[in-house]
Amino acid sequence: MLRNGKTVCDACNLLIDTPYQKHVRIQRPETAGDDPNDFAHIHNRDANDCWSRVRKTAQIHAASKKLPQADFTAYEKWQAQQQAKRAMGRA
Secondary structure (H helix, E strand, C coil), X not given: CEECCEEECCCCCCECCCCCCCEEEEECCCCCCCCHHHEEEEECCXXXXXXXXXXXXXXXXXXXXXXXXXXXXHHHHHHHHHHHHXXXXXX
């Protein structure tokens, strides 16, 4: 993102001070232009920097949204058992 005409990391809000400093520039999905505000700028200096943390977080969120079919079926079975137990307790 740009702040006061300077490029700032979207993850840690620190200044990306030179154009030669390692960083990743990603087009925001809702934009299509070449304006610097249409991009996310994230530090990518080493393996423990902002880019690797953002990437790991995105991978974890993506993995948690998709349940394998076998796990989903096991969950449905468990849910049916719980409902049956509740029904037996009420009767």
